[in-house]
Amino acid sequence: MNNIFKYNTSNIDKNYNFFISGVSTALNPLDNTLIFVNKDKDEYLERLVGIEKAVIILLFSIEKEKISKIESSNLIIFSKNPRLEYAKLLYKILKETGYYNGQNYYLRDGYYYGENLKLGKNIIIEPFVRIGNNVEIGDNTIIKSGTIINNNVKIGRNCYIRENSVIGGEGFGIETDIDGKTYRIPHIGGVEIGNNVEVGALTTVCSGTIEKTIVKDYVKIDDHVHVAHNVILEEGVLIVAGTVIGGSTKIGKNSRTAPNTAIRNGLKIGSNVVMGMSARVNENLPDNIIVTNEKADTLENIKKYLKYKKQIIEKLGD
Incomplete structure (x- = not known):
């Protein structure tokens, strides 16, 4: 979703100077958003090709040659836990941009x-x-x-x-x-x-x-x-x-x-x-x-049925 906030990436890494304005998913990535990819799957990386000016959090174990087509136009962050890194970074962005406390009623x-x-x-x-x-x-x-x-x-x-x-x-x-x-x-x-x-x-x-x-x-x-x-x-x-x-x-x-x-x-x-x-x-x-689930029954009956069920399963296994 775009246009939730406006945040300069220089606050994350001084070597970058573009704005992101929202978040998007690895399956539906968008330009100028924060994205995390929690799996090392070619499908997700292929979808990121062509995305520009995004902050993308990837697994640290991903081979560098796999990201050659996306790293030149985006800020890439490597993490052992991209979902956790995303949570921390997004909270920081929302706090600094006044998302939580800047609302007028x-x-x-x-x-x-x-x-x-x-x-x-x-x-x-x-x-x-x-x-x-x-x-x-x-x-x-x-x-x-x-x-x-x-x-x-x-x-x-x-x-x-x-x-x-x-x-x-x-x-x-x-x-x-x-x-x-x-x-x-x-x-x-x-x-x-x-x-x-x-x-x-x-x-x-x-x-x-x-x-x-x-x-x-x-x-x-x-x-x-x-x-x-x-x-x-x-x-x-x-x-x-x-x-x-x-x-x-x-x-x-x-x-x-x-x-x-x-x-x-x-x-x-x-x-x-x-x-x-x-x-x-x-x-x-x-x-x-x-x-549906079965109706309420006495504890004694439930134990009895479980015993019969176990015996039947054991016989089927034989």
Whole structure:
């Protein structure tokens, strides 16, 4: 994402003097951005060919001849842990450019808003709402009291955002160094919500790390739901109360969850999938299936079933 900040690379290395204005991914690299590559894969390095005036963090073990086509026009930083180096450097840049503490808020009709707010027609924003910078809200959308909309969020037309929800809050991305110290990875990708979407009360839709978290048209999200960073919810998805969706998960069209569904990060869920009550989803799911967990049972029965299961597996192994 570009135009988040303006930072001169001479502050990183005095031998360089160009500006970067945002971040981008190794799979979709952009000029004048901060990029990290956590793997020694030719695919990623090939995508960087032609990129100019970027700060690129690479694994220190990468052979120098592999980067001959990118080092002349970019600032290259080598690291044993590019993701950790990226987290530290981006935090430093955001702090020095005032991203965290340089925001101005203005009061209108009982709610607060930041810079570059774009509002459509017939919008209702109740008192005690707080809106960050670079936010766009479409026609006929209702934002209920207590909602927090952070930076870099786009909300479409005819949406209904319920009380005390948080849209675009930073996701939970943590990197640990060799001494066990933990560092938060800044999430500045923002959120993009389509048209005719509902977000329930006390629900969080986290900002993407680098690229956007995306909620497409006609998605309905119940109360008390957590949608992590970089999730993609395709058209018509229904998310019921208590659901937790791990980061970078993609859920296909018209799929739905039941109460207390938990979905592991990084999964691909097909279209028209039903995830039943308290389903623990730990692997990718194809289209048009129903998954669920068994009902609650006594501890004695659970131990007995586990014993039978073990015996069956041992017999099959023979």
